[in-house]
Amino acid sequence: MSRADEPSDSNEAGESNGRACAMSKGPAPPLTIDVGAIASDAVAQARPDLVTRPTGRAVRAAIEVRISRIARSPSVSLLDFTRVRILDFSCADEVVAKLLVRYMRRDRPREAFFLFRAVGDIHRHAVEEVLGRHGLAAVCDLGGGYELLGSATEEERTAWRTLEHRGRISLSELAAEFGEQGVPVIRGLADRRVAWCGRRGDARALSEIARNP
Numbered sequence: 001m002s003r004a005d006e007p008s009d010s011n012e013a014g015e016s017n018g019r020a021c022a023m024s025k026g027p028a029p030p031l032t033i034d035v036g037a038i039a040s041d042a043v044a045q046a047r048p049d050l051v052t053r054p055t056g057r058a059v060r061a062a063i064e065v066r067i068s069r070i071a072r073s074p075s076v077s078l079l080d081f082t083r084v085r086i087l088d089f090s091c092a093d094e095v096v097a098k099l100l101v102r103y104m105r106r107d108r109p110r111e112a113f114f115l116f117r118a119v120g121d122i123h124r125h126a127v128e129e130v131l132g133r134h135g136l137a138a139v140c141d142l143g144g145g146y147e148l149l150g151s152a153t154e155e156e157r158t159a160w161r162t163l164e165h166r167g168r169i170s171l172s173e174l175a176a177e178f179g180e181q182g183v184p185v186i187r188g189l190a191d192r193r194v195a196w197c198g199r200r201g202d203a204r205a206l207s208e209i210a211r212n213p
Contacts, residue, residue, distance in 0.1 A: 027113070027196055027204075028072035029213040035095065036083025038062045049086040056094030063099060067112050074111035074196065076209050082118040092126035097134045100193055113193050115206050116140040124149075139194050139206050146207045148194060159185045163195055167208035171201040 036048030042058040050056060067077055079095075081087070087095075096116065103112040119127055119140040131138055131150030140149045148160045162177060163169055163186070174182035186203045189195035197203040 027209050028070055028075040030076045030078055030210045032078045034080050048083045050091035051088045053090040056091030060094045060099050076113045078115045078117050080117045087123045087126050089126050093130045096127050097130040100136050137194050164205045168204040
């Protein structure tokens with residue numbers, strides 16, 4: 001599947017005119033979701049291996065149910081892959097790519113953001129592959145801190161790294177650091193679910209929200 005196969009999904013975020021930046025309340029306390037435990041429960045198997053698309057689809061549906069129960073929107077969910085021993089491409093497509101696409105669409109059910117924790121060597125190739133196919137990006141903990149995986153421009157990566165390093169950036173700091181393009185770039189990152197920004201344009205790294213909700 002190429003990025004061009006699903007243009008209406010991954011491109012709709014860019015048409016939202018900064019909806020992710022226009023939220024009046026701060027994000028809800030982060031919710032940690034054990035992906036391995038959900039896999040075991042969803043398909044009634046002892047080992048939390050994510051293989052076959054039906055398994056990935058069932059796990060994604062269970063994750064979406066948990067997100068729907070969070071009292072406040074926006075929210076940040078930490079999807080923990082620690083117990084997942086095997087992740088194939090079809091499951092990565094469902095649990096990572098399609099989950100992101102669902103909450104980037106204009107008709108998304110709520111404002112939701114995601115951190116992918118404990119993305120090890122056994123998961124990384126599949127995750128990067130499906131992100132690239134859909135033209136998506138995701139904030140992933142690779143063991144040495146969070147990194148931005150997937151598709152992003154150099155300008156987006158620079159802005160994301162700056163935000164990740166500082167934790168949060170005010171509107172005036174954005175202008176000083178990046179000029180007049182600062183706010184549009186951060187808004188774009190928020191629309192892509194890899195950063196959060198408030199009504200006034202101030203921004204927070206998702207990892208900073210996880211540490212200091």
